[in-house]
Amino acid sequence: MAAWILVGFLSFLFLLEGTVLQLLAPQTWGSDIVWIPQLAVSGVIIVSLLRDRRLGLIYGFCFGLLHDVVFGDAIGVYAFTTAAVGYFGGLFSRQFVSGPIVALLVTGLNQGVHLTMSYAWFRLFGVTRIGWEDALGLHIVPSILLNTLVAFPVYLGVQWIFKRFHPHSVQMFHSKIRK
Amino acid sequence: MFFRFFGNRRLFALLVSVILLIVIMGMTRGEREGVTWPEAAVKNSVAWVDSLLSTPVFGVSNWLEEWGEIGTLRAENEKLEKKMDRYLKLKARVDQLQQENKELKKAVRYTGENQLNFITARTVARSPDRWNNRVVIDRGSEDGIRKDMPVITHEGLIGRITATTGHMSDVQLLTDTGSAPGIAAHVQTKNGNVFGLIEGYDTEKKRLLMKKLPSGAKLKKGQMVVTSGMSDTFAGDLLIGTVDEVTRGEFGVDQKVYVKPAARFERLDYVMVVRDPTKLQLKKHQEELDSREGNGGE
Numbered sequence: 373m374a375a376w377i378l379v380g381f382l383s384f385l386f387l388l389e390g391t392v393l394q395l396l397a398p399q400t401w402g403s404d405i406v407w408i409p410q411l412a413v414s415g416v417i418i419v420s421l422l423r424d425r426r427l428g429l430i431y432g433f434c435f436g437l438l439h440d441v442v443f444g445d446a447i448g449v450y451a452f453t454t455a456a457v458g459y460f461g462g463l464f465s466r467q468f469v470s471g472p473i474v475a476l477l478v479t480g481l482n483q484g485v486h487l488t489m490s491y492a493w494f495r496l497f498g499v500t501r502i503g504w505e506d507a508l509g510l511h512i513v514p515s516i517l518l519n520t521l522v523a524f525p526v527y528l529g530v531q532w533i534f535k536r537f538h539p540h541s542v543q544m545f546h547s548k549i550r551k
Numbered sequence: 552m553f554f555r556f557f558g559n560r561r562l563f564a565l566l567v568s569v570i571l572l573i574v575i576m577g578m579t580r581g582e583r584e585g586v587t588w589p590e591a592a593v594k595n596s597v598a599w600v601d602s603l604l605s606t607p608v609f610g611v612s613n614w615l616e617e618w619g620e621i622g623t624l625r626a627e628n629e630k631l632e633k634k635m636d637r638y639l640k641l642k643a644r645v646d647q648l649q650q651e652n653k654e655l656k657k658a659v660r661y662t663g664e665n666q667l668n669f670i671t672a673r674t675v676a677r678s679p680d681r682w683n684n685r686v687v688i689d690r691g692s693e694d695g696i697r698k699d700m701p702v703i704t705h706e707g708l709i710g711r712i713t714a715t716t717g718h719m720s721d722v723q724l725l726t727d728t729g730s731a732p733g734i735a736a737h738v739q740t741k742n743g744n745v746f747g748l749i750e751g752y753d754t755e756k757k758r759l760l761m762k763k764l765p766s767g768a769k770l771k772k773g774q775m776v777v778t779s780g781m782s783d784t785f786a787g788d789l790l791i792g793t794v795d796e797v798t799r800g801e802f803g804v805d806q807k808v809y810v811k812p813a814a815r816f817e818r819l820d821y822v823m824v825v826r827d828p829t830k831l832q833l834k835k836h837q838e839e840l841d842s843r844e845g846n847g848g849e
Contacts, residue, residue: 387597387600387601387604388604389679390601390676390677390678390679390687391601391604391605391608391675391676392604392605392608393679394676394677394679395608395609395612395818399681399817400817400818401817402817406681408679408680408681409679410679438593438597441590441593441594442593442594442597442598442676442687443676443678443679443680443685443687444678445580445683445685446575446576446579446580447575447576447579448571448572448575448576448579449572449576451572452568452569452572455568490680490682491682493572493576494682494683497576497577497580498580499580499682499683500682500683501751502682502754506754506755511680511681511682
C-alpha cells in the first residue's frame with residue numbers, strides 16, 4: 373500500500389517537471405539562468421535517506437528510465453545517474469542524524485552529483501554541445517539551489533507518507549539513531 | 552587477484568552497469584528510424600496524462616499574460632490600425648497578382664494539386680533539462696505526422712519531428728545544440744536567393760548559424776531567411792528569421808551569417824506541423840528506387 377502511494381507521489385512529481393514547472397522556470401521568461409526541475413530525483417534521494425539505499429536504487433532506476441524514454445535522446449543516462457544518486461543518498465543515513473536540514477543538504481549534494489554526471493554523459497556522447505563553464509554557471513548551480521529549496525515540500529510529503537502508511541519503519545529508524 | 556575482484560560485488564556491479572549504459576546509449580542515441588513498442592506505449596500514456604495537466608496550466612498562464620498586457624494594448628492598437636491601412640493596400644495588390652498568377656499557370660497547364668496542409672497540435676510537455684531542446688506534442692502518426700516534418704508556429708519555423716508514436720510526437724527545436732542534420736535555407740536578397748545551410752545555434756548570442764554561403768553574395772542585416780524547397784524533407788518558403796550579422800566562414804572561402812530566429816522558443820503552446828505531399832511522394836519514390844537497386848544488386 374505504502375509503496376503504491378509512494379510511486380504515485382513520485383510519478384506526480386515527475387509529471388509536474390515537464391508541464392507546470394516548465395511555465396514557472398526562469399528560462400521560460402527569457403532568462404539565461406536555467407532551472408532544471410528534478411523533483412522526482414529529490415524524492416528518490418529522500419526515500420533512500422529515510423528508508424533504505426536498495427529501495428533508492430530501484431526507485432531511481434525506474435524513474436530514471438521513465439525520464440529517458442519520455443524525454444531523452446538516448447536511453448540509459450538518467451536510469452544510471454538517478455539509480456547511482458538513489459544509492460548514494462542512502463549511505464548518508466548512517467552518518468548523520470536525520471532531520472529536515474540534513475535531508476536538504478544531502479539532497480542538494482546529490483542533485484549536484486546527478487546534474488554534473490548526466491551533463492558529463494551527454495557531453496561525452498555529443499548530445500549537447502554546451503561548454504562546461506556555461507553548463508556549470510547557468511544550468512547546474514542555479515538548478516542545485518532551486519531544487520534544494522523545492523525539495524522541502526517533497527521531504528514533508530515523503531515523510532508524511534511513511535508516517536501515515538508505515539509507522540513502524542519510521543519509528544525503528546528514529547530509535548536506531550537516538551541510541 | 553582476479554578472483555578478489557569478482558569477490559567485491561559492489562565494484563563489479565558498478566562496472567557492469569557502466570558498460571551496459573555505454574552499450575545501450577550507443578545503440579539508442581542519435582537518429583533512429585522508429586520507436587519500439589514498449590517505448591511507444593510509455594510515451595503515449597505519459598503524453599496523455601501530461602495533456603490533462605498542461606491544458607489548465609496553459610490556460611492560466613495565457614490569462615496572466617493577457618492581463619499584464621492591457622496597458623500596452625492601446626499603443627499597440629494605434630500601431631495596428633496604421634498597419635491595417637498598409638495591409639489593405641497590399642491585399643488589393645496580392646489579389647491582383649494572384650489572379651494573374653492563376654491565369655498564367657492555366658496558360659502553361661500547371662496544376663497545383665500538392666498543396667501544403669497544416670496539422671495543428673498542442674505542446675503537452677517539454678524536457679525538463681536544457682541539455683537537449685525537445686518538446687512533446689499531442690498529435691502523432693495517426694494524424695498523418697511523419698518523421699522529419701517541419702514544425703512552425705504562427706511566427707516562424709521552430710524545429711522538426713524526430714520521432715512519432717500513435718498519438719504523440721517529439722519535436723527537436725532549432726535551438727538544440729546537439730548534432731542535427733543541417734537545414735537547407737535561402738537568404739532572400741535583391742538579386743535572387745542565396746543558398747546556405749542552417750547548422751547549429753549560438754546560445755550566447757541567441758542566433759542561429761547559417762553557414763556555407765557563397766562569398767560573392769551581398770548579404771545585409773534584415774534580409775529574410777526562409778527554408779529552401781530543394782531539401783528533400785522540408786517544405787519550401789517557411790520563414791526562419793532575418794539576417795543579423797555577417798562574418799567570414801571557417802574556411803575563408805564562404806560566409807557565415809547569424810540569423811535572428813523569427814519564432815520564440817519559450818512558452819510554446821499551439822504549433823503546426825507542415826505536411827507537404829510532394830516531399831512524401833519524393834520519399835516514397837526514393838525508397839522504391841532504393842529497394843529496386845537492392846534487388847538488382849543481388
